[in-house]
Amino acid sequence: MNETLGGILVVADSGIINATLAQTLFSLAQRVMIVNEAKQALALAEAGPFNLVLFSARLPDMTAQEFLRPIKNADSANTVATLVIGDPDQDVELEQCLQAGADDFLITPISEGLLKARVQFVLEHNRLRHQHEPSLENAELLKIEHDIQVARRIQAGFLPTELPKPGGWDVAACFQPAREVAGDFYDAFMLSQNRRLGFVIADVVDKGVPAALFMALVRSLTRAFAQQNYSINWTDILEAGTSAQPFTRRQTRAIPSTGTMALKNAVQLTNNYITENHMQDNMFATLFFGMLDPATGQLAYINAGHNPPVIFDGNGNLKLELKPTSMAVGMMPDTNYSIEFAQIDPGDFIFCYTDGVTEARNAGGDFFMEDRLFELLARPGTTARGLVDHVYAALQDFMTGAVQFDDITMIAVVRQPERF
Amino acid sequence: MPKVISVHSFRGGTGKSNTTANIAALLAEQGMRVGVVDTDILSPGIHVLFGLVEEKMVHSLNDYLWGSCNVEDAALDITANLGDAIKGKIYLIPSSMKTGDIARILREGYDVGLLNDGYERLIKQLNLDFLLIDTHPGLNEETLLSIAISDVLIIVMRPDAQDFQGTAVTVEVARQLSVPLMLLVVNKTPQIFDSQMVKKRVENSLRCEVAAILPHSDEMMALASEGVFVMKYPDHPMVRMLKKVLDYFQK
Ligand SMILES: Nc1ncnc2c1ncn2[C@@H]1O[C@H](COP(=O)(O)OP(=O)(O)OP(=O)(O)O)[C@@H](O)[C@H]1O
Ligand SMILES: [Mg+2]
Numbered sequence: 001m002n003e004t005l006g007g008i009l010v011v012a013d014s015g016i017i018n019a020t021l022a023q024t025l026f027s028l029a030q031r032v033m034i035v036n037e038a039k040q041a042l043a044l045a046e047a048g049p050f051n052l053v054l055f056s057a058r059l060p061d062m063t064a065q066e067f068l069r070p071i072k073n074a075d076s077a078n079t080v081a082t083l084v085i086g087d088p089d090q091d092v093e094l095e096q097c098l099q100a101g102a103d104d105f106l107i108t109p110i111s112e113g114l115l116k117a118r119v120q121f122v123l124e125h126n127r128l129r130h131q132h133e134p135s136l137e138n139a140e141l142l143k144i145e146h147d148i149q150v151a152r153r154i155q156a157g158f159l160p161t162e163l164p165k166p167g168g169w170d171v172a173a174c175f176q177p178a179r180e181v182a183g184d185f186y187d188a189f190m191l192s193q194n195r196r197l198g199f200v201i202a203d204v205v206d207k208g209v210p211a212a213l214f215m216a217l218v219r220s221l222t223r224a225f226a227q228q229n230y231s232i233n234w235t236d237i238l239e240a241g242t243s244a245q246p247f248t249r250r251q252t253r254a255i256p257s258t259g260t261m262a263l264k265n266a267v268q269l270t271n272n273y274i275t276e277n278h279m280q281d282n283m284f285a286t287l288f289f290g291m292l293d294p295a296t297g298q299l300a301y302i303n304a305g306h307n308p309p310v311i312f313d314g315n316g317n318l319k320l321e322l323k324p325t326s327m328a329v330g331m332m333p334d335t336n337y338s339i340e341f342a343q344i345d346p347g348d349f350i351f352c353y354t355d356g357v358t359e360a361r362n363a364g365g366d367f368f369m370e371d372r373l374f375e376l377l378a379r380p381g382t383t384a385r386g387l388v389d390h391v392y393a394a395l396q397d398f399m400t401g402a403v404q405f406d407d408i409t410m411i412a413v414v415r416q417p418e419r420f
Numbered sequence: 421m422p423k424v425i426s427v428h429s430f431r432g433g434t435g436k437s438n439t440t441a442n443i444a445a446l447l448a449e450q451g452m453r454v455g456v457v458d459t460d461i462l463s464p465g466i467h468v469l470f471g472l473v474e475e476k477m478v479h480s481l482n483d484y485l486w487g488s489c490n491v492e493d494a495a496l497d498i499t500a501n502l503g504d505a506i507k508g509k510i511y512l513i514p515s516s517m518k519t520g521d522i523a524r525i526l527r528e529g530y531d532v533g534l535l536n537d538g539y540e541r542l543i544k545q546l547n548l549d550f551l552l553i554d555t556h557p558g559l560n561e562e563t564l565l566s567i568a569i570s571d572v573l574i575i576v577m578r579p580d581a582q583d584f585q586g587t588a589v590t591v592e593v594a595r596q597l598s599v600p601l602m603l604l605v606v607n608k609t610p611q612i613f614d615s616q617m618v619k620k621r622v623e624n625s626l627r628c629e630v631a632a633i634l635p636h637s638d639e640m641m642a643l644a645s646e647g648v649f650v651m652k653y654p655d656h657p658m659v660r661m662l663k664k665v666l667d668y669f670q671k
Contacts, residue, residue, distance in 0.1 A: 229530055256565065258536075262533075
C-alpha cells in the first residue's frame with residue numbers, strides 16, 4: 001500500500017469515527033487529520049495534498065455534494081480518492097455523492113476490518129489507475145530526472161577539485177559513475193602539517209541515489225575525523241604489546257607515529273558513527289585509506305574490505321597487493337581497524353581501484369578481470385595521469401556496445417624515480 | 421644501544437625538571453651525548469635550569485609539531501652553559517614560552533604521533549646515547565606516549581599522601597605499558613624523616629623499586645632553578661644519591 005503520498009483527511013464527528021476507528025486509520029497512513037466541519041476540511045485540503053478524503057454524508061455546515069465539488073475540482077489529475085460514509089437510511093445522499101465523483105461508500109456502523117479493507121482497496125485502486133496514466137508518469141520522471149541532475153552536481157562537489165602533489169610524487173584519479181550518481185568516491189589531502197599524504201578510495205555496496213547519499217556521509221566523516229587531533233586511545237596504547245625488549249618497543253605498531261592516529265580515527269570513528277546511527281539502513285562501504293610519508297615512501301594503511309590496491313615497481317613488476325586488513329565500514333559496531341605498513345620506493349606506484357574496473361563487462365558479457373588490468377599497469381615510467389587514462393581508455397574499448405554496470409573509480413600515486 | 425628515559429610525576433612541583441637536568445648533566449659529565457626534550461608544552465620550564473634565555477630559542481618543539489622545522493632544528497647545544505667539566509654533550513629541545521604558541525596547542529592540539537617519530541629522529545640525527553623526556557604532571561597524551569616508548573621511567577614523588585595515591589595510578593599505567601625499567605625517586609624528603617623508613621614504606625605500598633630518597637635541600641631551594649644543582653654543588657651528598665640512580669640503567 002502506498003501511504004506516503006499525502007495522508008488521510010477525515011470529515012466526520014466522533015459518533016461515526018470513534019477512537020478505535022481513528023486508531024485504525026492512523027495505522028494505515030503516516031498523516032491522518034480528523035475534523036468535524038467541512039469548511040475546515042476544505043482549508044486543509046487546499047493547504048496540502050491528501051490521497052484519501054473520508055467524509056460523512058451528513059456534514060454540519062454544507063451538503064456532502066457541496067463539499068465534494070471543490071475537492072474534485074482541485075484534483076484535476078484525479079489523485080485523491082474519496083470515500084463517503086452514510087447511515088443506512090441515507091441511500092439517496094450516497095447515490096448523489098457517487099454520481100458527483102466519490103469513489104466508494106461505507107454504511108454505519110463501521111467495523112474496523114471493513115474500514116481497513118475499504119480504505120486499502122480505494123487507495124490501491126487509485127494507485128493502479130495512475131500507473132497507467134502516461135502523462136503523469138512523465139511529469140514525475142522529469143522531476144526525478146531533474147533531482148538527479150542536482151544530486152550529481154552536489155556529489156561532484158564532494159570530490160576534490162585539485163589533488164595534492166607533494167614533491168617527488170604524482171597523483172591522479174578517475175571517476176565515472178554508472179548512473180548519474182555514484183556510490184564510489186576517492187579523496188586525497190595533506191595531513192599532519194603537510195607531512196603526510198592521505199588518500200582514500202571507497203565503494204558503497206549499493207547503487208543509485210541511496211548509495212550516493214551514503215557515499216556523501218562516509219566521505220565527509222572520514223575527512224573530518226582524519227583532520228582532528230584526537231586523544232590517544234588508552235586501549236591503543238595498552239595494546240602496545242608486552243615485549244620487554246628495550247627500544248624495539250618503539251617500533252610496536254600500536255604506538256602512534258605521525259599520521260597513524262588520524263588514519264585510525266578516520267576509519268574507526270566513521271564506522272562507530274555509522275553503526276550507531278545507520279545500522280538499520282544496511283549500508284556499508286569498502287574503503288582503503290593510505291597515509292603516506294612523502295619523505296620516506298612509508299605507507300601506513302587500513303584496508304576495510306576493499307579490493308587490494310597494488311604496488312608496481314619501476315620495472316613493471318607487481319610488488320605487493322594490499323589485502324584487506326578488516327571488515328568494511330558500517331558492518332560491525334566496534335570493529336578494531338588495525339594499521340599495516342608498506343614501502344613505496346622511487347619509481348614505484350600504488351594503484352587503487354573499485355571493482356567497477358575489474359568487473360566491467362563487454363558486449364559478450366565477459367569481465368575485464370585483474371589480469372587485463374595488471375597487464376595495463378605493467379608499464380614503468382608513466383605519470384599518474386597517464387596510468388589512469390591508459391586504464392580508462394582500455395576499459396572504454398572493452399565496454400563498447402555494452403552497458404556500464406558499476407561505478408568506475410581509480411586513483412594512482414606515483415613516486416618519481418630518483419635522479420642522480 | 422641508545423636509551424629513552426622519561427621523567428614523570430602525577431602531581432606538579434615534585435622536582436621532575438630538576439631531576440631531569442641533574443641526570444642529564446651527570447650523564448654528559450661521563451662523556452655521554454644527551455638530548456633533553458621538554459614535552460611540558462603547556463607549562464615549559466626546564467630551559468631555565470640550563471640557563472637558556474628566550475631570545476636564544478630559534479625554534480622550539482612547537483615549531484616541529486606545526487611543521488615549520490625538523491625536530492633537530494629545534495635542538496640547542498647548551499653544554500657550555502654548564503661549565504667546563506662536561507666531556508659529552510647536552511642538547512635541549514625546548515617548548516615555546518610564547519603565550520600565543522601555548523594557546524594554539526590548547527586550541528588545535530597536534531598529532532601526538534609526531535613526538536614518537538621526533539624522538540627517533542633526534543636519537544639518529546644527534547647520535548644520542550640518552551634521550552631524556554621531561555613531562556607535564558598528570559597523565560596526558562604526550563605523557564602516555566612518552567611512557568609507552570621509554571626504556572626507563574623515573575617517577576618523582578614527595579613523601580606526601582596525595583603523591584602516594586597519584587603515583588599508584590602512574591605505576592599501574594606504566595605496568596600495563598610494560599615499561600622495561602621503572603624507578604621511583606622520592607624527593608623533598610624532610611630532614612627529620614628517616615630515609616630508610618620512607619623507602620620501606622614506599623616500596624611496600626607501591627611495589628616498585630625506589631632508586632633514591634632525596635632530602636629537601638635549602639641549597640636547592642636557594643638555587644631557585646638558576647642552574648643545575650649537581651654542577652653548582654658537586655660535593656653535596658645529594659649528588660652521590662643521584663649518581664646511584666644512574667647505576668640502575670648504566671650497567
Ligand atoms: N630536593 C629539593 N629540595 C628543595 N627544593 C627542591 C628540591 N627539588 C626541587 N625543588 C624545588 O621545587 C620546585 C619545583 O621543582 P621542579 O621545577 O624541578 O619540579 P617539576 O616537577 O618539574 O615542576 P612542574 O610540575 O611544575 O614541572 C623548584 O623551585 C625547585 O627548586
Ligand atoms: Mg617541570
